[in-house]
Amino acid sequence: MNHKKILMGKIDYINAFPVYYGLDHGMLPKWIEMVPGPPAVLNKMIQEELLHVSPVSAAFYAMNHRKLLVLPDLSISCYGKVLSVVLMTNLSLEELHRKKVILTHDSATASALVRLVFSQKGIEPVFFTGKLRELNDVPGDVDAAMIIGDAAMTKPWEDRFLNRIDLGELWYNMTGLPFVFALWVSPENCIDRYRDELKDALTLFYESRKNGYENIDSVIESGASRLNLDKEYVRRYFELLHCNLDMRKIDGLKHFFSLLHEHGLLKEKVNLRLLDYP
Numbered sequence: 001m002n003h004k005k006i007l008m009g010k011i012d013y014i015n016a017f018p019v020y021y022g023l024d025h026g027m028l029p030k031w032i033e034m035v036p037g038p039p040a041v042l043n044k045m046i047q048e049e050l051l052h053v054s055p056v057s058a059a060f061y062a063m064n065h066r067k068l069l070v071l072p073d074l075s076i077s078c079y080g081k082v083l084s085v086v087l088m089t090n091l092s093l094e095e096l097h098r099k100k101v102i103l104t105h106d107s108a109t110a111s112a113l114v115r116l117v118f119s120q121k122g123i124e125p126v127f128f129t130g131k132l133r134e135l136n137d138v139p140g141d142v143d144a145a146m147i148i149g150d151a152a153m154t155k156p157w158e159d160r161f162l163n164r165i166d167l168g169e170l171w172y173n174m175t176g177l178p179f180v181f182a183l184w185v186s187p188e189n190c191i192d193r194y195r196d197e198l199k200d201a202l203t204l205f206y207e208s209r210k211n212g213y214e215n216i217d218s219v220i221e222s223g224a225s226r227l228n229l230d231k232e233y234v235r236r237y238f239e240l241l242h243c244n245l246d247m248r249k250i251d252g253l254k255h256f257f258s259l260l261h262e263h264g265l266l267k268e269k270v271n272l273r274l275l276d277y278p
């Protein structure tokens with residue numbers, strides 16, 4: 001088939017390895033160009049329609065739901081602990097009232113979750129956003145730092161902070177629901193123009209992910225060697241991290257969006273629309 005070229009985003013953390021495994025191992029057709037980046041960069045590129053399809057932060061999707069369609073059955077999510085999304089602090093959540101909390105500028109979902117958790121508890125920290133990839137990035141006067149992705153699992157945050165609060169686990173303890181950090185989306189403007197390409201890209205994602213789970217030892221091996229982490233730890237990570245979007249996860253997602261709206265962290269209610277090919 002004569003496909004137009006499309007640009008496909010890719011989260012450059014190991015969390016996306018299972019979904020991209022097949023594409024990274026021979027399945028990538030010539031008409032797809034891969035664009036790797038941290039979530040916030042992909043969010044911005046999708047907003048500017050510089051990508052035709054990409055994973056984005058679930059909270060970013062919520063803020064732009066009128067312009068985006070969600071690809072079915074794809075996500076970065078967890079059902080309890082996640083390991084790679086953490087709030088590091090020396091205090092308890094309650095003690096963070098009026099204290100400085102820095103949120104990584106790479107995130108939109110986890111930042112919204114942290115703001116929501118404090119809002120629900122009636123605690124008002126002073127939030128700010130910044131680069132948080134290394135321990136040296138943490139300003140001297142902050143009392144908590146929220147980090148996502150590979151950096152959360154690899155940098156020595158414990159040298160500075162005693163408590164590691166896992167945000168997937170925190171959400172699960174609050175709601176009993178799974179938590180969805182990222183969704184795959186396409187700008188609605190692309191849907192008609194790139195219909196065949198997006199349809200085939202969706203099939204490729206499913207095949208690529210299937211290939212990833214069939215070769216999970218190899219996924220674990222490359223994750224462990226990229227991050228210099230113990231293989232058993234990375235195995236556990238890929239057991240905790242899910243890449244599908246079943247009904248229960250959609251329930252978790254909808255609950256998150258409606259709480260954000262209730263707490264004034266989201267302007268509009270979200271009407272989740274899936275990219276659906278007959």
Ligand SMILES: C=C(O[C@@H]1C=C(C(=O)O)C=C[C@H]1O)C(=O)O
Binds near residue numbers: 076077149
């Ligand atoms: C589980 C994770 O979820 C990530 C968190 C995101 C966010 O907070 O906006 C976006 C994409 C995901 O990669 C992770 O970073 O490890």
